[in-house]
Amino acid sequence: MDVFDDVSLSLMKFGVGQPVPRKEDPTLLRGEGRYSDDVNLAGQAHAVMVRSPVAHGVLRGIDIETASAMPGVLAILTAADLDAAGFGPLRCPMNVPQRDGSPMKTPPRPSLAVGKVRYVGEAVACVVAETAVQAKDAAEAVELDIETLPAVTAPHEALKPGAPQIHDEAPSNLVLDFHYGDGEAVKKAFTEAAHVTRLEIVSNRIAVSAMEPRSAIGSYDPATERWTLHLGCQGVMGIRGTLAKDVLKVTPDKVHVLTGNVGGSFGMKSQVYPEYGPLLLASRKLGRPVKWTDERSESFLSDHAGRDHQRVAELALDKDGRFLAVRLSGTANAGAYIYPPMPATTNAVKNVIDVYRTPAMEVNSKVVFTNTTPVAAYRGAGRPEGNYFMERLIDTAARELAIDPADLRRRNHIAPDQMPYKAPSGMNYDSGEFTAVLDKALKAADWEGFAARKAESAARNKLRGRGIGSYLEVTGPPSKEYGGIRFEEDGTVTMLSGTLDYGQGHATPFAQVLAAHVGIPFERFRLLQGDSDQLKVGGGTGGSRSALVASQAFLEAGDKLIEQGKQIAAHVLEASAVDIEFAHGRFTIAGTDRSIGIIELADRIRGGLTLPADLPQSLDVSHISDNPPFSFPNGCHIAEVEIDRDTGHIDVVRYFMVNDFGTVINPMLVAGQAHGGVLQAIGQALMEHTIYDPQGQPVTGSYMDYALPRAEHAPDMSIESHAVPCKTNRMGIKGCGEAGCAGALPSVMNAIVDALDGKHIDMPATPEKVWRAINAG
Incomplete structure (x- = not known):
């Protein structure tokens, strides 16, 4: 050879x-x-964070005297120590303009609370000891003097007159009053429309639940005046830049960030967190590395959450069922501090148009501070939600107009001969065969044979529904x-x-x-x-x-x-x-x-x-x-569900997807990404929901209370490809990481609503909620 x-x-x-x-x-x-917690450095000490037990309050004092005298305790840091060392707070690098053109409100986030605490779990002090057990014992002995203030956890409540004020810099708790689109054109389209579909719809708050909790080791070399941080993250250069600029106030060459294997993130580990500054300062003060590893109960309190949007979604159609305009209005929960990418703003704009000719659009979002854990990116960061809102509108409009939901989509698809297509979102679609993708998915799912399957389910006292979830995503910016x-x-x-x-x-x-x-x-x-x-x-x-x-x-x-x-x-x-x-x-x-x-x-x-x-x-x-400009992965998912009439329990019994990811390098890995995204979306659709009580205490603070999907919830998934290589990069790749969520949220929820004969239900569609819908008459 x-x-x-x-x-x-x-x-x-x-x-x-x-x-x-x-x-x-x-x-x-x-x-x-070799994950972050597997890293152990010679002479390392261990840190545990003291966290606020109340959601909102004035921090009057921190008594560390008893804790400092406990066995093994080496140091207890507070915000005063960070300030004395010249460390800075974390800052949001985004500044999306307000509706009136003024800057959005971006109050800094201290690594350790200063003056006030703003959510349960906010770090107030950092205890360092010889062992993790000693540090934990001492952390429990730190006494916090907090004057409790009223808390608010829902954006619509936070905007009301007289609501608790979370940041002085943001009157009425308003981070950003965001507007995009031609409001007059949209208003005209709705006025002249033959039919308007309107839905009040929620994208529920999610706990990210990566397999590997966050962990980090900070160290300092006085000879070179360099800081080193070992941690799990989504990109070491971004972490290095933020640490250097905002926290340590040094040039980037003075910071070394190391990441080994990472056990999942889904957006959650993309940012610098408050714990990292105290670890690095403690390492310099003690002359030895300092390690911290989150416990799962702490993760529920301190990891950034996902989703949490409330929308009024509206679709205007002409007499032939063709789309004239789409409008989204509502609120988004930022939590106690603002972090990018603010999914309810620019990503909602880019993705709500989906695969459809829609001449006009408008997005109005009020991003609001609340006394909850900050909300940031979670698999798609606004992309799946944009598709979800549009696809739910389409199925609702089809039912109202007595049009087959597949046919309504075909009527409004952007055609291949219309490429490149300039969407009202400002995006330039370069490629795609959306009707061919839909038809291929319908054939794979045996759309025409559904009636027989529905009858068979009914014979077993089950309601059966089917749902389409077409999607188009805009990948990350160049x-x-x-x-x-x-x-x-x-x-x-x-x-x-x-x-x-x-x-x-x-x-x-x-x-x-x-x-x-x-x-x-x-x-x-x-x-x-x-x-x-x-x-x-x-x-x-x-x-x-x-x-x-x-x-x-x-x-x-x-x-x-x-x-x-x-x-x-x-x-x-x-x-x-x-x-x-x-x-x-x-x-x-x-x-x-x-x-x-x-x-x-x-x-x-x-x-x-x-x-x-x-x-x-x-x-x-x-x-x-x-790097090349945006690409536009797209596809169509079709789900079928069965609902037990007596209990409201839902099973996703059939699942089909046809995806256009452009050139596929490795179909095995792409299928794995799609499968994982679908199951995450099934979790959000059926069971996951982070809940706070009126005082800001998390009700779903462990897996005893917060439901995650298991293997039994994963249906057999059929995956096919309809590849149309894009023209925006050399290999024609479109990306695939978030597509499972984007197609599954609407397909599963449309199937549930179909089984309920059109009764709208918000995520998560828990058995109790579904049972009540069945028995409501």
Whole structure:
């Protein structure tokens, strides 16, 4: 077998489009992963946070005398210590304009409470001891003097006159009065519409529930005046930048962020949290590393929550059922402090149009402070909600107008010959075959055979319903990304990327892309992402962006590698660089059989090959890519549910999806992402809901009270592809990470409403809520 055959067979097995198992799985399945809590440094101490037991109050004092004298206690830090050290508060980097053009309200978030506490679980002090048990005992002995104030947990209540004022900087607790769209055009469309559908609809508050709780170790080196933080996150460069600028007040080169394996995040670990500043200060004061690991009960109090929107959604249609305008109005709960990306604003704008021709749109959102844990990104961060609101409107309109819901969608699809399509959201759709995707999903789900299945369910005292959930998502915004290639002494090749794998499985698809492009064997590649000292830039992972931005960066880095290789190969082969051709991992003198493989060339360089000064001195590449613009993954999910008439219990009994993710690098990994997103959406649709009592105390503060979906709640899922490669990036990739949620929220909820004969019900559709709807007459 010659080298060409060897490379060709490797690409058949490991090339783009092949279902290659994840490189990291054997290590993780053997229990050899290295998560944040697995990191232990010599001489480390342990920290525990003292958290506010009340939702809103004036912090009159902190008595640490008894706690300080307890065995093993090394230090107890408060806000005064951070202030004395020159540490700054956390700040929201976003500043979306208000309706009147003025800046939104972004009060700073202290790492440890100053003057007031604003939610149950807010960190007030940091206790450091020799052991975690000693730190926990001492934390329980810290006495807080808090003058309790009235609390408010619901946005509509927080906006009322006389409501408790949470931040002086935000009168009436209003963070942002957001408006987008042509209000006059929308008003005219609704006035002239033949039919208007209106729904009051909720996207319920979610506890993120990543498998790995947050954990971090802070250390300080006085010799270099550098800070190091080990933690699980979604991108080390963003964490480094925020720590340096806002918290530590140093240049970024003085901060080193390290991340190993990460056990899930879904947006929650994308930000710097208040605990990290006290850990770093304690490490400097004590001259030793300081470690903190969240307990699950603390996670419910301190991890950023997801969703929590209340909307009035409206759709205007003409006499033929064609859409004229869509309007969203309502509130969004920011919690006690504001964090990006504020899903109810710009992401709602980008995604509510979905796959439909809708000439006019308007989004009005009041983002509101409440005495609850801050709300931030959660798988899609407003993208699934935008699709959910539109798809629920469409099914409701179809029922009101006695039009088949599939036909109503077809009438309003953006057609392929209308691409590129400029949506009123400002987005430019470049590709998509939305009717073909819908029809393929209907066929897969046996849409026409539903009546027989419904009759069979009825014979077993079950209500059966079916629901369509079409979706179109806008991926994360363009940003620079890093793509490095480094040939190591042991013969492996390191890929360096500013994205970060927190469960997606980046090492395998990135290696597939580079193996296909430069012909290096798949097995040689290793991936490095979680070390800020070895990266130049990095946008992290989020917004379904990683595959498209990393592939672009690696392809461009591969181009540079090939160009450098041609120059070096020309020297080795004693030819002119212009006569060197590259294919299948080999550099060849044109018209001859004289060649050298890229791996052999790397070995020669590593072995001491002397190169002229005017040539590249290695094959290593360090490249920063100007990333491509948005892409638009889309698809159609169809769910069928059965509801027990006597109990209201719901089973998702059939599930089908057809997705357009553009070029798919690894269909096995894509299916896994889709399956996970669908089950998360089923959890939100059927059972998950974070609840607070009127005093701001969390009622669902553990898994005894907060319901998560289990394996038994996962239906068999059929997944098919209808790929239309996009034109916005080199490989035609559209992204897939959030699509499961985007299609499942509307398909499952539309199926439930269909089973209930059109009675609207909000998420979560718990058995009690459904039973009451069945028996309401």
